[in-house]
Each structure stands twice: as C-alpha cells, then as structure tokens.
Amino acid sequence: MTLFRIVLLTSSLVLAVGSKTALAQTGAPGSMAAPGKPMVTLQMPALPDPVRVVLSPATTAFLVLDYVDPICKSQPKCLGQMLPAAAALMERARKAGVVVAYGTRDRTMAKWLPEVAPQPGDIKITNTEQDRFYESDLDKALKAKGITTLIMAGWKVSGSVAYTSVGATVHGYTVVVPMDATAAASDYETTIGFYQILNQGNSNLTNMPLKPHAPTLSRTDMIVFQ
Numbered sequence: 001m002t003l004f005r006i007v008l009l010t011s012s013l014v015l016a017v018g019s020k021t022a023l024a025q026t027g028a029p030g031s032m033a034a035p036g037k038p039m040v041t042l043q044m045p046a047l048p049d050p051v052r053v054v055l056s057p058a059t060t061a062f063l064v065l066d067y068v069d070p071i072c073k074s075q076p077k078c079l080g081q082m083l084p085a086a087a088a089l090m091e092r093a094r095k096a097g098v099v100v101a102y103g104t105r106d107r108t109m110a111k112w113l114p115e116v117a118p119q120p121g122d123i124k125i126t127n128t129e130q131d132r133f134y135e136s137d138l139d140k141a142l143k144a145k146g147i148t149t150l151i152m153a154g155w156k157v158s159g160s161v162a163y164t165s166v167g168a169t170v171h172g173y174t175v176v177v178p179m180d181a182t183a184a185a186s187d188y189e190t191t192i193g194f195y196q197i198l199n200q201g202n203s204n205l206t207n208m209p210l211k212p213h214a215p216t217l218s219r220t221d222m223i224v225f226q
Contacts, residue, residue, distance in 0.1 A: 044195060045205070047191065047194050047195065047198075047217070048198075048205075048206060048207035048217065049207070050178075050179050050207075050217050050218045050219040050222055051207055051208075051209045051216060051217070051218055051222065052209065052218070052222040052223075052224065053176055053209050053210055053216060053218050053222065053223055053224070054224045054225075054226055055098075055149055055151070055176070055223065055224065055225055055226075056149075056225075056226075057093075057096040057097045057098045057225050057226075058097070058146065059146055059147055059148045059149055060093075060098050060099070060147065060148075060149045060150070060151065060225070061098065061099040061100065061101050061123075061142055061145070061147045061149070061150055061151070062089070062090060062093045062098050062099070062100045062101070062150075062151045062153070063101045063102075063103065063132070063150050063151065063152045063153070063154075063164070063168075064086070064090070064100065064101065064102050064103070064112075064116055064153060064154055065102075065103050065104065065132065065152070065153070065154025065155065065160045065161060065164065066103075066104050066108070066154045066155040066156075066160060067082075067083065067086065067112060067113050067115075067116045067153075067154055067155070068104050068108040068111045068112050068113065069108070069111045069113065070111075071104075071108065071155055072113055072155055073113070075155060075156075075183075075185065077183040077184075077185070078155050078183070081180065081183060082153070082154075082155070082180070082181050082182060082183055083113065083115055083116070084115075085153075085178065085180040085181045085220045086115075086116055086153045086154075086178075086181040086220070087115040087116055088220060089151070089153070089178065089181060089220040089223060090116055092223075092225065093151070093225065094119075096225035098151075098225065099122075099123065099142075099145050099147060100118070100119070100122045100123070101122065101123035101124070101125065101138065101141070101142065102118050102122060102123065102124045102125065103124075103125040103126075103127050103132035103136075103138065103154075103160075103164070104126070104127065105126065105127060105128070106126045109124065109126055123138070123141045123142070125137065125138045125141070129163075130159050130160045130163040130164065131160075131163040131164050131166065131167040132160070132164045132167065133164065133167030133168065133170075133171055134167060139171045142173070147173070148172075148173060148174060149173065149174045149175075149176065149210070150168050150173045150174070150175050150176070151176045151177075151178065151223065152164060152165055152168070152175055152176070152177050152182075153177070153178055153181035153182055154181075154182060155182070155183075156182065156183065156184040156185070156189075156193065157177075157182040157183055157184050157189075157190055157193030157194060157197070158184045158189045158190070158192055158193030158196065159184070159193075161177065161182045161193065161197070162193050162196045162197050162200075165177060165197050165200065165215050166200045166201065169200060169201065169202050169213050169214055169215065170201070172213055173213065174210055174211070174212055174213055174214065174216070175197075175214070175215040175216065176210070176215075176216050176218050176223065177194075177197060177215060177216070177217055177218065178218050178219050178220045178222075178223060179194065179217055179218070179219055180219050180220055181220055194217060197215045197217070198215060198217065200214075200215065202214040204216060
C-alpha cells in the first residue's frame with residue numbers, strides 16, 4: 001500500500017512525501033509546528049482518487065458552507081480554486097433541479113459571494129456549530145423534500161465540511177464531497193480533512209462510489225445528474 005508521510009518541522013515547515021514526491025511549505029497558514037518541539041513524522045495511507053458518481057436530481061441536495069465574505073475572500077484557495085469549481089457545479093445542479101441549501105453563521109448569512117449566492121426557495125440554515133445538523137432544522141428541511149444524498153462543498157475541509165459530513169451520515173444521508181470545491185489553508189490540513197471524512201463512523205476507506213450512508217470523494221466534473 002502506498003503511504004503518505006507528513007513531516008512537521010519546528011520552523012513552520014510542512015513536508016509531505018508520497019510516492020517519491022515531496023512538497024514543502026514554509027510558514028504555511030494553519031501549520032501545526034510548535035517552536036522548540038522536535039520533528040514529528042506521521043504515516044498514513046495515500047488518499048484514494050476521486051470517483052465518478054451519478055446522482056438523481058430528485059433525491060439530491062447541494063449543501064454550500066461558508067462561501068461568504070470575509071471567510072472565503074480571506075483564503076486564496078477558496079477564491080482561486082474552490083469558488084470557480086463550486087459555481088460551475090451549482091449551475092449544472094440548478095439546471096437539473098437539485099435542491100440547494102446553505103449554512104453559515106448569522107453574522108455572515110447576508111454575505112454570500114455572488115457566484116454561489118442563494119436564490120428564492122433555497123434552504124438557509126443559521127448554525128452555531130461546525131456541524132450544520134447540530135441543533136438546526138437542516139435534517140427536517142431536507143427530509144421534507146425527499147433528499148437522501150448530499151453534495152457538500154465549502155470552507156473548510158478539516159472543519160465544517162468534515163463535521164457536517166459526519167452529521168449527515170449519522171442522519172442517514174449518503175455524502176459526496178467534490179475535492180476541488182473544498183480545502184484548507186495548508187496542504188497538510190487539507191489532506192488530514194479528507195482523511196477524517198473517509199475515516200468517520202461509517203467509513204469508506206476505498207472510496208467506493210456512493211456507499212450508502214457514507215462519504216464519497218469525487219470531483220465537480222465527475223458528478224453527473226440524471
């Protein structure tokens with residue numbers, strides 16, 4: 001099995017090694033290095049490749065998390081990578097008749113970026129925790145529309161996306177996470193986020209497409225509505 005190795009250096013250097021390829025980040029935002037601490041080396045299986053999924057528009061919802069100002073605008077990956085991918089997927093989803101839902105805190109509910117802004121009739125959930133299902137009406141709103149599968153995108157993969165994916169599977173949903181529509185500040189944190197998603201309670205370590213009540217890692221151009 002291919003291993004993915006992450007090395008943390010005390011000088012805020014994150015070194016990721018996998019399949020004879022090295023990637024270094026110096027002073028990466030969100031890096032976990034602590035001054036004066038010795039180097040730590042971690043090993044884990046490499047992430048599986050994203051897979052193609054075919055979804056029924058009648059039972060699928062697109063859940064959008066924190067594509068708002070200032071959260072997304074302050075993150076280069078969110079604006080430069082995630083937003084264009086999510087906007088293109090949302091356009092196709094709306095044309096197919098997919099339910100679209102939004103979750104963010106009260107102070108940012110009116111600050112969605114225009115490329116992915118809510119439209120009349122969309123579900124909007126004001127949350128207090130990273131898991132958008134926690135003490136909210138999200139599950140009730142989705143089940144009222146017959147939703148069984150959730151596409152989940154937004155900031156950030158190691159936070160709201162990971163926690164909400166767990167909440168979703170606990171409530172009986174099958175989850176699809178397009179890997180190009182979520183990320184975190186550093187490559188280290190992004191990798192850990194995807195690893196956490198696949199290794200939750202109902203895990204999907206081999207990334208089997210649409211394993212029931214479990215997460216699947218896909219990509220926006222690999223999601224088909226029919």
